Amino acid sequence: MHRNFAQQTALVTGATAGIGRATALALAARGADIIVHGRDEQRAADTLDRVEALGATARFEPADLSDPAQVTALTERVGQVDILINNAGIFHFARTADTTPATFDAHIAINLRAPYLLVQALAPAMAERGHGAVINVSSGAADTPGLGSGIYGATKAALESLTRVWAAEYGPAGVRVNAVAAGPTRTEGTAAYGDAFRSAGRAVALQRLAEPEEIAGAIAFMASPDASYVNGATLSAMGGQPALG
Numbered sequence: 001m002h003r004n005f006a007q008q009t010a011l012v013t014g015a016t017a018g019i020g021r022a023t024a025l026a027l028a029a030r031g032a033d034i035i036v037h038g039r040d041e042q043r044a045a046d047t048l049d050r051v052e053a054l055g056a057t058a059r060f061e062p063a064d065l066s067d068p069a070q071v072t073a074l075t076e077r078v079g080q081v082d083i084l085i086n087n088a089g090i091f092h093f094a095r096t097a098d099t100t101p102a103t104f105d106a107h108i109a110i111n112l113r114a115p116y117l118l119v120q121a122l123a124p125a126m127a128e129r130g131h132g133a134v135i136n137v138s139s140g141a142a143d144t145p146g147l148g149s150g151i152y153g154a155t156k157a158a159l160e161s162l163t164r165v166w167a168a169e170y171g172p173a174g175v176r177v178n179a180v181a182a183g184p185t186r187t188e189g190t191a192a193y194g195d196a197f198r199s200a201g202r203a204v205a206l207q208r209l210a211e212p213e214e215i216a217g218a219i220a221f222m223a224s225p226d227a228s229y230v231n232g233a234t235l236s237a238m239g240g241q242p243a244l245g
């Protein structure tokens with residue numbers, strides 16, 4: 001495989017499960033050294049083993065992204081990175097009438113404030129070095145109304161908006177910022193939704209759920225030199241929209 005990311009370091013948030021773990025492995029397979037972020041030590045050890053088995057170096061940096069002080073401490077421990085994958089996220093579905101202030105705040109803190117603080121802290125050093133790539137992991141919920149996905153989709157729509165702003169802020173210095181909007185994907189996080197979630201796979205043109213590796217491939221492409229003129233874009237990895245009728 002072409003080693004697109006040799007001598008580059010990637011911080012992947014939420015790399016202890018699902019799309020984040022698959023992304024860590026996809027970047028490692030292409031030569032990147034990986035900083036595995038998450039909270040769960042056992043899951044982190046599994047990702048570290050699998051990254052190292054690919055010949056890449058890896059280390060675990062835990063932080064609870066709901067706490068801004070921990071996000072800042074994470075950026076200080078991490079230092080310089082070439083690639084930032086803002087993947088960690090939560091999705092607790094409830095209709096507006098049933099959404100508690102705590103659920104609202106958690107979505108804003110983890111899905112929106114944490115990526116904001118990470119870009120704020122890490123992108124300037126990329127800009128100084130004249131290169132870097134940031135990928136924000138979004139969702140079809142950013143655009144498509146879903147009953148119960150109100151605050152979740154709102155955080156992803158905001159993240160896509162910030163993607164365009166950051167692309168304009170850091171692009172002149174050679175730092176690209178893009179998003180990948182994932183469709184329904186089989187992960188630890190979505191396993192809890194059972195049959196209801198499997199039916200989401202039948203609602204896309206490909207008529208199936210995505211595997212995390214399929215989203216990771218799109219993320220790795222957007223982070224790679226193959227996408228060197230792509231900036232401020234949201235790539236749809238959502239299996240396609242079925243035609244009406």
Ligand SMILES: NC(=O)c1ccc[n+]([C@@H]2O[C@H](COP(=O)([O-])OP(=O)(O)OC[C@H]3O[C@@H](n4cnc5c(N)ncnc54)[C@H](OP(=O)(O)O)[C@@H]3O)[C@@H](O)[C@H]2O)c1
Pocket residue numbers: 013014015016017018019020037038039040041043063064065066087088089090091110137138139140181182183184185186187188189190
């Ligand atoms: N799966 C889908 O169908 C789908 C569709 C569209 C978009 N997405 C987006 O893709 C991303 C990954 O989704 P996924 O399904 O792979 O998720 P997942 O299986 O639930 O894994 C979530 C990851 O985020 C980390 N995380 C969650 N809350 C955290 C917190 N407070 N502090 C630090 N880390 C935290 C978890 O770490 P620990 O377990 O170590 O705490 C874990 O590594 C999310 O942004 C999600 O919105 C997913």
